[in-house]
Amino acid sequence: MKAVVEGTVVAEAPQEDLLKIEGNWYFPPASVKAELLEPSPTPYTCPWKGACQYFTVVVDGQRLEDRAWSYPSLRDGAAERVGKDFTNYVAFWKEVRVVD
Template identity: 65%
Template sequence: MKAVVNGTVIAEAPKEDLIAIEGNWYFPPSSVNFDLLTPTDTPYTCPWKGECQYFSVSDSGVSLKDRAWSYPKPYPASFDRVGKDYSNYVAFWKEVQVTE
């Protein structure tokens, strides 16, 4: 699967390496081009996953604020619900197209 914005691949990994959580595909950190992501200070804490880290996605001089996110240190109890440790996995939103 790929996460693409404006024709630029931000993340790519086999579907079996991704994790689906609440309708979003989370890519393993090793599959993400972090050169295209910039951490933001947008605060959010999920009641069952924990503290979220948002990122702006940058491509060709355009920065899309908070279009990617991850959970660097999710609550350990959430691993049972998800079925796997998803620490630092990255999901994408809106203009970032996730396709097979």
Template identity: 65%
Template sequence: MKAVLDGVVIAEADRDDLASIEGNWYFPPQSVREGALHKSPTPYTCPWKGTAQYWNVALDGAELTDGAWSYPDLYPGAVERVGKDFAGYVAFDRKVVVSD
């Protein structure tokens, strides 16, 4: 699967390597192109996943503030709820097109 912003591939991985959570595809961190994500100070905490790290997406002219997020330190029970360890996996804003 690919995550594409303004024609630029931001991440790419096999579907089996991703996690599908609440309508979002979470990509393994190693599948995200180097230099595509830049830490954002935007705060958010999910009641069952934990504290999110938001990311600004900027690569090859494609830019989106707070266009991605991940959960580096999952709350107890999150892995069991999803059925997969998704710590550090990256999900994208709806403006980033995720497709096969």
């Protein structure tokens, strides 16, 4: 599967390597093109996953703020709830489309 912005692949991995959590596909950290993500200062803490790190996705000069996120430090029980440790897995939103 791929996370794509107007033809630019931001992340790519086989579907079996991804996790679907609350309707969002989470890509393994190694499958994400980190050079296209800039850490965002936007704060958010999920009640069961923990503190979130948002990212601005930057593609061809276009800045898509807070369109990617991950959880660098999971709360106790979060990995067990999902069935796998998803620390630093990255999910995408809106203009970043996830396709087969």
